[in-house]
Amino acid sequence: MNLNSKRIVILISAFVGVAASVYPARVEEPPQTEKDQIVIAPTGELKQLADHRPSLRVTFPTPMIELEKVKRYGYQSPIVFEPFTKSSWRWVSQMEGEINFPFGMVSHNVTYRAKLRPGLKDLAGHPVDPQNWGAEFAYDKFTLRTLRFLNVFHNEEDASSRETDNESNRQVREEANQPQDTNDKAEEADDSEIERRNLSWELVARPRVSLEFSRDVLPQDVQKSVYFQDKETHQRFPVEVRLDSHQSAGSQGWMIIEPIDPLPPGRPFLLVIDPLKEPKRQESLPHLLVRPAGTTFPLKIHRISGLNQPLIGAFIRITTNHTIDPDPANLKLISVQPPVANFNIVPEEYTLDLKGDFSTSVEYRVTVKSGLKSTTAFDLEKESTWKVHFNPKRPAIILPHNEICQRASAPTASCSFVQVNTGPLEWSVARIPRDKIAEVLRRTREFGEKLAD
Structure with missing residues (x-):
């Protein structure tokens, strides 16, 4: 088969410490099928590749060798790398082979170009044109891959503010000497998942943030480099690092941080990550990262509504921006008029369900007194009274x-x-x-x- 007349593509995953980019084929017609492809991919899971030596598996569209050469070492590899790197080749079938790289032979900060060996022919003697096939493997630099706020509440106001508060985000970057396009391009290049928040979004007093890095870092280095900062007063609030029970105290790829002391209410905060270093190669993060964390609003009631669900029946739900302290003495600050028999309050994360023998034909008044405490150190500042009525049960x-x-x-x-x-x-x-x-x-x-x- 003359591969000059076909389009050959490469499907690449990665090998340890590298990310791949693809060179498109030169010939566009006829459209390729899966049988016309040369495929290159890892031979195992990434974790296994990280724990053992890196390897690649290459699949050709036609038989390349005699059957007796399968699963035997010592044969010339059909793949060559520029610059040269030591590797071993083994055919695992007539159409598939495996490249193994000894530890230390794949250099970091080096881009490798993979090509087909010149003059390569398949078993039938047809030439495999190396001009139609190639790939580059680039060094995976040290970056922050993900940043997620774990214990935050997004209400309808937050959802609408995603599009309307871009100006405040731009101002945050300018004050932190971080141009918007610089950070955005860096994030796009790193293919990271950095949560984007606005200063107008509600923030709890002890926000927990999950951080994942492309390399393992020391928890004490993260604790020194990450902090919350008051946007207006520039006061810094240091953080502590929390690890899961199965994580050791050594270098870790991900961890959770939260401020040591509760953040004061009514203040806008930024999350700042200084360019910390990973201990193995002493490589620093490429840039200072400054992100809006939100504003620490005091406890407030979002809504109080009457629900009449098919199985549960009639009950009242209070939705808040912070989790309410479930202490019975604290819940006594919530009352319903007229009184309801068998009344009790079931606290959830951001809701309180008021249960009892409610009548769907009666309009109730729910009063929430000031001083109601949350678990985030914020209290309700103003008393409020809400009218509640019930609709008929929905068909179900x-x-x-x-x-x-x-x-x-x-x-x-x-x-x-x-x-x-x-x-x-x-x-x-x-x-x-x-x-x-x-x-x-x-x-x-x-x-x-x-x-x-």
Whole structure:
């Protein structure tokens, strides 16, 4: 087969410490199929490659060697690297081979160019044109990969402010001497997932932030280099590093930080990460990172609404911007008029569910007194009273499980369910052949899967 007349592409994942970029084929016609491709990829999971020596596996579209040469070392590699790096080649099948790189032979800060060996031919004697195939492997620099705030609450106001507060973010960067395009380009180049927040977004007194780096770093170095800063007074608030129970005190790729002391309320804060160094190669982060963290608003009530759910019935839900302290003495600052029998309060993370024998025909008044405490050191400053009424239950049919399985040999099938405000229903039951059950289940489950573009 003359590969000059075909388009050959390369599919690359990576090997340890490198990221790959692809050179497109020169010939565009005819369109390639999977059989026309030369594929290069890792031979194992990235963690395994990191723990052992790095390796690559190359697959050709046609047989390249005789069967007796399979799984034997000592044969010339069809792949060459520029600059030269020591490696070993082994054919694992007539169309697939494996390249192994000894430790220390893949140099960092060096870009390698992989090519087909000149004059390469397949088993049938057809030339494999090296001009149609090539790839570069570039050094993966030390970067911050992800930054996520874990215990923050995004309400509807926060969602709308994502697009309306760009000007404040620009001002933050200017005051921190960090041009917007510089940081944005760096993040795009690093393919990192840095959470973007606005100063107008609500921030708790003890925000927890997850940090993941491309290399392992010492927790004490992170503690020295990361801090919260008051945007107006420039006061710094040092952080402490929290590790999971399975993590050691040594270098780690990810960790969680939070301020040692609670941040004061009513203040805008920035999260600052100085260019810390990773201990192995003493490489620093490429730039200072300054990101808006948000403003520490005091405890406030977002909404109080009456819900009438099909299974639970009528109850009142209070939604707040901070988690409420569940101490019974604290919850006594919430009252309902007229009084409700069997009244109790069920606290959740950002909600309080008021349960009891509510009447859907009565309008209630819920009073929340000032001084209500949150778990984030913020208290409610102003007392408020809310009117609450209930709507009829929405129509619903609620089955006990998503899938109900019973013996096929049973003479009848029975199923309990809850039917609410639906009116008369007509059910259709169909018998599914045994060989079609798997396909039917697959089709029903696909509606619950997320679509990815």
